[in-house]
Amino acid sequence: MSYRGRFAPSPTGLLHAGSLVAAVGSWLCARHAGGQWLVRMEDIDPPREVPGSATAILAALPAFGLVADKPVVYQSSRIAAYDAAFEQLRGAGLVFPCWCSRSDLATVGGIHRDGRCMAHPDPQRKPAWRIRAPDETIRFIDELQGPQQQRLRENVGDFVIRRVEGFYSYQLACVVDDAWQGITQVVRGSDLLDSTPRQIWLQRCLGLPTPRYLHLPLVLDGEGRKLSKSERSREVDPSDPMPGLRRALAFLGIITAETAIHPSDLLDAALRHFDPRRLTQCSDHRAA
Numbered sequence: 001m002s003y004r005g006r007f008a009p010s011p012t013g014l015l016h017a018g019s020l021v022a023a024v025g026s027w028l029c030a031r032h033a034g035g036q037w038l039v040r041m042e043d044i045d046p047p048r049e050v051p052g053s054a055t056a057i058l059a060a061l062p063a064f065g066l067v068a069d070k071p072v073v074y075q076s077s078r079i080a081a082y083d084a085a086f087e088q089l090r091g092a093g094l095v096f097p098c099w100c101s102r103s104d105l106a107t108v109g110g111i112h113r114d115g116r117c118m119a120h121p122d123p124q125r126k127p128a129w130r131i132r133a134p135d136e137t138i139r140f141i142d143e144l145q146g147p148q149q150q151r152l153r154e155n156v157g158d159f160v161i162r163r164v165e166g167f168y169s170y171q172l173a174c175v176v177d178d179a180w181q182g183i184t185q186v187v188r189g190s191d192l193l194d195s196t197p198r199q200i201w202l203q204r205c206l207g208l209p210t211p212r213y214l215h216l217p218l219v220l221d222g223e224g225r226k227l228s229k230s231e232r233s234r235e236v237d238p239s240d241p242m243p244g245l246r247r248a249l250a251f252l253g254i255i256t257a258e259t260a261i262h263p264s265d266l267l268d269a270a271l272r273h274f275d276p277r278r279l280t281q282c283s284d285h286r287a288a
């Protein structure tokens, strides 16, 4: 199967230095492999959405020279596929409705491990739906971070795949769409490293293939905290793309030609020097 990568931003703010690193890193891996690079807008969490940010992110990417090979997929248009995956899991008896409140969970350290709801069913309230976590260690090799493992029930527990409000979780939507879009390698920030075992478990339950994974180092702020779109931290400026793009490339350990004037020339020069095996080994880095 030929290589397909993707960048999958959530519209919770403008593109920032961290998300630009994920976009550039995934683009370089795709182009290096001679494959396709897709963009997916993960707009399935309306309460967290910042109006206008999906449009702004999608307008910023080409300004940085990052042009997708296919039309953007909006997760908000994919609900029927998530319904079908949910029904498949429900039909297989793998999910259960759950009325547990935050305070119910607080009594068990915040992790739901029973495989069934610990509260009483409450017909007055809609439940969340959780998938039962197996008592298994999920292992995978991250192509930058090395071998990873997580005891799913112990460390994560039964996790929500459909929220009380009816919204599907990131984990379910991501797994359904990575498979549907034929993604062969997921390149993203290492803040999502600990989501990957949940996603691998969902792939197994749904009979979907597991792509390769490469989690990039996280860009941290001056205090060593993860940059977050919602904090409006370190937004990159698409009207003056070269400095942000140079910083993103330098962060990935790629020294670029000073002569490039346009973002796409800079990316092409970066690609000539790019070798995914030589990506900066991960201890998290601070923003320059």
Ligand code: GLU
Pocket: 007, 008, 009, 010, 042, 174, 187, 188, 189, 192
């Ligand atoms: N939408 C997620 C985010 O913006 C990234 C999802 C992914 O790459 O799997 O953090």
